[in-house]
Amino acid sequence: MASExxxxxxxxxRTSPTGGGEHSFRVEGVSKSFRHVQAxxxxxxxxxxxxxxxxxxxxxxxKSTLLNILTGVLQADAGQLYVDGExxxxxxxxxxxxxxxxxxxxxxxxxxxxxxxxxxxxxxxLERFGVLEKERMREDAQAFVDELGINIDVDDRVRNxxxxxxxxxEIAKAFHVSQKSENPxxxxxxxxxxxxxxxxxxxxxxxxxxxxxxxxxxVSHELDEVLQISDRIxxxxxxxxxxxxxxxxxxxxxxxxxxxxxxxxDEYYRVPDQQRxxxxxxxxxxxxxxxxxxxxxxxSFSVREGEIFGIVGVEGSxxxxxxxxxxxxxxxxxxxxxxxxxxxQNPTVSDMVDAxxxxxxxxxxxxxxxxxxxxxxxxxxAMVRDMNGNMPLLxxxxxxxxxxxxxxxxxIKTPGPNALVHGLSGGNQxxxxxxxxxxxxxxxxxxxxxxxxxxxxxxEEVYRLCRELTEKGVSIVFIGDELPxxxxxxNRIAVMAKGEFVGEPFDASPGNKPTEEELIQExx
Amino acid sequence: MSTSSVSEWIxxxxxxxxxxxxxxxxxxxxxxxxLLLVFTFTTERFFTEANLLDNVAKNAVTLLLVALAxxxxxxxxxxxxxxxxxVLLTGVVTVVLIAQFGMGLLxxxxxxxVGMLAGLFNGLVFTKLKVPSFLVTLGTLSVMxxxxxxITGGSTITFRNPAIRTISTGDVLGIPNLVLWGLLIYxxxxxxxxxxxxxxxxxxxxxxxxxxxxxxxxxxRYKIYPFVLSxxxxxxxxxxxxxxxxxxxxxxGSGLLLPSxxxxxxxxxxxxxxxxxxxxxxxxxxxxxxxxxxxxxxxxDSFVQEIILGLVVVAAVALSIDRAxxxxxx
Numbered sequence: 060m061a062s063e064x065x066x067x068x069x070x071x072x073r074t075s076p077t078g079g080g081e082h083s084f085r086v087e088g089v090s091k092s093f094r095h096v097q098a099x100x101x102x103x104x105x106x107x108x109x110x111x112x113x114x115x116x117x118x119x120x121x122k123s124t125l126l127n128i129l130t131g132v133l134q135a136d137a138g139q140l141y142v143d144g145e146x147x148x149x150x151x152x153x154x155x156x157x158x159x160x161x162x163x164x165x166x167x168x169x170x171x172x173x174x175x176x177x178x179x180x181x182x183x184x185l186e187r188f189g190v191l192e193k194e195r196m197r198e199d200a201q202a203f204v205d206e207l208g209i210n211i212d213v214d215d216r217v218r219n220x221x222x223x224x225x226x227x228x229e230i231a232k233a234f235h236v237s238q239k240s241e242n243p244x245x246x247x248x249x250x251x252x253x254x255x256x257x258x259x260x261x262x263x264x265x266x267x268x269x270x271x272x273x274x275x276x277x278v279s280h281e282l283d284e285v286l287q288i289s290d291r292i293x294x295x296x297x298x299x300x301x302x303x304x305x306x307x308x309x310x311x312x313x314x315x316x317x318x319x320x321x322x323x324x325d326e327y328y329r330v331p332d333q334q335r336x337x338x339x340x341x342x343x344x345x346x347x348x349x350x351x352x353x354x355x356x357x358x359s360f361s362v363r364e365g366e367i368f369g370i371v372g373v374e375g376s377x378x379x380x381x382x383x384x385x386x387x388x389x390x391x392x393x394x395x396x397x398x399x400x401x402x403x404q405n406p407t408v409s410d411m412v413d414a415x416x417x418x419x420x421x422x423x424x425x426x427x428x429x430x431x432x433x434x435x436x437x438x439x440x441a442m443v444r445d446m447n448g449n450m451p452l453l454x455x456x457x458x459x460x461x462x463x464x465x466x467x468x469x470x471i472k473t474p475g476p477n478a479l480v481h482g483l484s485g486g487n488q489x490x491x492x493x494x495x496x497x498x499x500x501x502x503x504x505x506x507x508x509x510x511x512x513x514x515x516x517x518x519e520e521v522y523r524l525c526r527e528l529t530e531k532g533v534s535i536v537f538i539g540d541e542l543p544x545x546x547x548x549x550n551r552i553a554v555m556a557k558g559e560f561v562g563e564p565f566d567a568s569p570g571n572k573p574t575e576e577e578l579i580q581e582x583x
Numbered sequence: 584m585s586t587s588s589v590s591e592w593i594x595x596x597x598x599x600x601x602x603x604x605x606x607x608x609x610x611x612x613x614x615x616x617x618l619l620l621v622f623t624f625t626t627e628r629f630f631t632e633a634n635l636l637d638n639v640a641k642n643a644v645t646l647l648l649v650a651l652a653x654x655x656x657x658x659x660x661x662x663x664x665x666x667x668x669x670v671l672l673t674g675v676v677t678v679v680l681i682a683q684f685g686m687g688l689l690x691x692x693x694x695x696x697v698g699m700l701a702g703l704f705n706g707l708v709f710t711k712l713k714v715p716s717f718l719v720t721l722g723t724l725s726v727m728x729x730x731x732x733x734i735t736g737g738s739t740i741t742f743r744n745p746a747i748r749t750i751s752t753g754d755v756l757g758i759p760n761l762v763l764w765g766l767l768i769y770x771x772x773x774x775x776x777x778x779x780x781x782x783x784x785x786x787x788x789x790x791x792x793x794x795x796x797x798x799x800x801x802x803x804r805y806k807i808y809p810f811v812l813s814x815x816x817x818x819x820x821x822x823x824x825x826x827x828x829x830x831x832x833x834x835x836g837s838g839l840l841l842p843s844x845x846x847x848x849x850x851x852x853x854x855x856x857x858x859x860x861x862x863x864x865x866x867x868x869x870x871x872x873x874x875x876x877x878x879x880x881x882x883x884d885s886f887v888q889e890i891i892l893g894l895v896v897v898a899a900v901a902l903s904i905d906r907a908x909x910x911x912x913x
Contacts, residue, residue: 388796388797408799409799411799412798412799425793426794428794429790429791430790431790432786432787436787440794444799444800451779451781453779453780495798
């Protein structure tokens with residue numbers, strides 16, 4: 060392992076600038092269990108003023124539990140929190156905020172029908188004789204965000220904000236609620252999950268600009284981001300802290316190794332012999348000049364059986380919309396798609412599924428899964444469409460068989476076919492989405508960021524699964540934000556900009572892969 | 584927490600059911616049993632075959648059909664508020680077709696067809712014009728009641744046709760036909776909910792429409808079907824009710840909406856959609872039917888009965904709703 064393990068004693072050497080030798084925020088021996096499961100065990104960490112701390116671990120490693128304890132949502136079974144050396148107990152998020160500790164949620168926590176300043180003051184409105192002082196709140200709010208260097212109009216309704224602006228508003232809110240504290244601690248829970256490249260840069264610039272005024276704890280699955288932004292990184296595994304390292308000493312490999320406890324591969328998809336010289340079959344799908352209004356297209360290409368066709372592009376390049384267009388979820392205003400012998404003009408989702416194209420959306424929670432239904436219901440959701448010919452009755456035995464097969468083939472970790480999807484880890488949830496199309500042997504899959512938000516081990520399994528599918532002749536259109544992943548997985552890669560392909564697709568066969576730089580040059 | 588411990592945790596949660604879970608599952612049974620006990624010991628006539636079959640069971644059938652009708656739109660996270668007006672309209676149509684047009688059995692499918700058309704109209708406005716089902720059916724609740732009342736001319740209309748009446752009033756081996764129809768339809772709705780694609784999509788749509796759409800289902804169609812089914816079942820209720828009393832008054836069916844929704848929720852179908860099903864709706868129906876009958880036997884003033892029924896409904900719903908799944912109540 061590249062990094063050395065730091066001891067508590069070494070951490071203690073970093074005294075806070077406010078003096079007194081105390082950390083600005085310290086967690087001592089925190090444990091928490093839920094019924095039979097130990098979610099956190101004896102976890103300690105210390106943060107100094109002006110530091111950015113990275114917190115990484117696989118899904119289920121205890122990150123969320125820790126964040127919830129730090130902000131008073133959950134109470135620890137054992138252990139103690141200290142703010143500026145003072146022992147504190149938070150029983151709710153408001154108390155935590157009074158001590159300057161606040162959380163910026165992964166799912167944005169703003170009310171979109173209200174204005175920016177109303178969100179900023181939500182629950183703490185300024186009143187005079189019971190009447191809201193709107194003017195004062197508006198002016199103070201604008202001055203507040205301007206002073207932070209956040210460029211938003213607080214008088215605008217939040218629904219008009221971009222995704223990025225909403226996040227900026229949330230960060231402003233975190234500072235706002237902890238105004239009383241001289242040293243706010245702001246916890247960022249997977250803040251880059253919904254962001255594309257440009258949004259990430261804006262966020263990181265802001266964190267860098269504000270690092271003298273607050274302590275940031277940055278939680279993310281994207282290890283390169285954690286390395287880029289953090290001073291020090293804590294690694295959690297199975298509810299315990301397994302490693303502390305400075306960002307300078309760590310690499311994505313060393314972090315991964317600490318997280319999963321073995322040498323593993325984000326590298327998986329790069330290993331040359333994992334991708335054989337593809338033995339490509341007949342043409343599976345031909346896309347002929349498809350266009351959506353004036354935002355996407357015209358785009359033409361074809362995919363062969365067993366081929367992975369990668370698509371990359373910056374935010375706004377239209378790659379996500381193109382995925383939706385292929386799924387039949389957007390109107391095809393011009394052009395046509397041919398799959399399995401049928402040519403479709405302006406198909407619906409239903410038409411595309413009939414023709415043999417399955418779509419795996421970027422956001423599995425809002426578009427991919429029925430979280431409070433069983434693994435079985437989710438797996439068979441596509442196959443029930445034309446089950447049993449024209450008979451109205453379902454073939455429950457066939458559904459169960461397909462589900463059990465999928466659980467075995469995809470190694471889905473679930474108590475059984477009737478367990479709710481909600482209780483599965485992110486990686487296993489994503490496997491259920493894939494299983495839905497396997498269950499009816501869909502020949503063409505359109506995947507939009509299929510490994511988003513799942514941990515390293517699960518990513519590796521999804522890569523292997525995609526490879527196995529292609530060996531069976533399944534074609535995959537692989538849309539992704541992570542360039543190394545797309546490069547490693549694909550046989551060919553198209554770069555999108557302004558809704559169209561830039562030039563001819565790159566050849567990305569093993570031994571002949573384009574570099575990230577080559578792709579980026581075309582992207583911008 | 585590793586993945587395997589997550590599954591352990593789920594299993595543990597299954598094993599350790601909370602008090603709330605037990606109240607939800609057993610509450611309606613306990614309530615029904617309690618009411619049966621109370622009325623058996625406080626009245627002489629309650630626990631007799633004549634009362635249980637002729638009054639409780641027969642009266643429960645109309646409510647059962649209407650509650651089953653309402654279950655499917657609620658499962659898919661919509662709601663059909665027009666149910667009682669469909670009962671009124673189809674009941675009136677039945678009487679008019681038999682009495683004024685001299686129709687026989689043909690009146691029955693025609694009246695039920697009117698109910699299905701009403702449901703289809705609700706469904707089409709809801710899906711194609713994208714008006715919330717709550718508002719569409721609130722509107723048609725009023726419209727259809729008005730149409731039905733105009734047809735009656737404001738007073739009770741009657742027909743004479745003893746042969747047709749036996750469909751509702753006859754019996755098989757001592758069990759009233761009306762009750763048999765109710766049970767038959769009850770079983771059919773359970774099959775619909777759990778063994779057909781239609782039922783599966785009802786549950787799925789109730790949780791997340793986008794997911795169902797991206798899985799390739801023709802979503803609009805499956806959002807309309809529950810309303811057509813609701814119209815069908817309310818039509819059957821209207822026909823059976825008028826055949827039973829061989830007349831239709833301008834206010835038949837009125838007062839069914841509140842108890843039917845109460846029965847659905849008591850049975851465990853959440854107003855937030857996606858969970859529950861028609862199989863337990865019958866429990867809520869029986870609780871309300873027994874309560875009504877018992878209060879009548881005790882000679883409780885009918886206005887006081889309204890108050891008690893309303894309170895029981897709110898209390899039962901409050902106990903049976905799974906608060907853990909509801910963040911905000913609106």
